[in-house]
Amino acid sequence: MATHLFIYGTLLAAADHPMGRMLAEQARLIGRGSIQARLYIVHEIDAQGPNSYPAAVPSAFADDRVYGEVHEITGPTAPLFAAFNDYEACAPGWPEPYEFMLRDIDVAMEDGTTVTAGCYLYTWDTSRADPVPSGRFTGSAAGTR
Numbered sequence: 001m002a003t004h005l006f007i008y009g010t011l012l013a014a015a016d017h018p019m020g021r022m023l024a025e026q027a028r029l030i031g032r033g034s035i036q037a038r039l040y041i042v043h044e045i046d047a048q049g050p051n052s053y054p055a056a057v058p059s060a061f062a063d064d065r066v067y068g069e070v071h072e073i074t075g076p077t078a079p080l081f082a083a084f085n086d087y088e089a090c091a092p093g094w095p096e097p098y099e100f101m102l103r104d105i106d107v108a109m110e111d112g113t114t115v116t117a118g119c120y121l122y123t124w125d126t127s128r129a130d131p132v133p134s135g136r137f138t139g140s141a142a143g144t145r
Contacts, residue, residue, distance in 0.1 A: 002118030003077065005084075006035060006107050008068030009054035009137045019087050026080050027071035033109040034065040035119060039137065040129035042122070054137040055122030055129065058105070065135045070107050070117050081118075088120045099124050 005027065011020040037056040044051050056066045073080060081102070085091035090098035100120040107115045 002081070002102070002104065003073050004030065004115055004117035005071050005073065006033070006068055006105060006117040006119040007071065008035075008039065008056055008066050008119075010139075012069065012137065015137075015139065019084065022080070022083065023071060026075040027073045030070040030072050030115065031109050031111065032067070032069055033107040033115065034067045034135065035105050035107055036062060036064060037066040037105075037121070037135075038064045038126075039066045039132040039135045040122070040126045041132060041139070042124075042126070042129045052139075054132070054139070055100070055126065056119065057122050057126055067134075067136045070109065070115055084120070090120075097123060 005023070007020075007023070009015070010017045011023050013020060013024060035056065036059055038059045040055045040057065041052055042055045082091065085102065088100040088102070090100050090102065099122065101123055102118050103121050104116050105119045105121070107117050109115055
């Protein structure tokens, strides 16, 4: 189980999402960094209506970067990751193939170091999603997963 988590979307403090507040209560910010991936905004209609949320997809191109934060989990990891797995629709009871999967990924930190952290990466088709060339999620939790 990961002890560090890279976040890039609705879990960021700026998004002011309840799951982000849960993370803030049970982890400490290590710093900012980026992963080799492409960022998209996925749009769907689910049981609650229209829904949009960020999704990072690993990339083979070193110039593709998704920016975010690394947090060190300070409390018990199992209950926290169980809650995040449910939030990211990759827990028992969700249909497979899962939309997101928790994977270890290298994070290039702003200070030049590299940290391995868990990250929820998107696994579904992005052909209808909107690319975010800056690699930075700037949305709020309103209208997002």
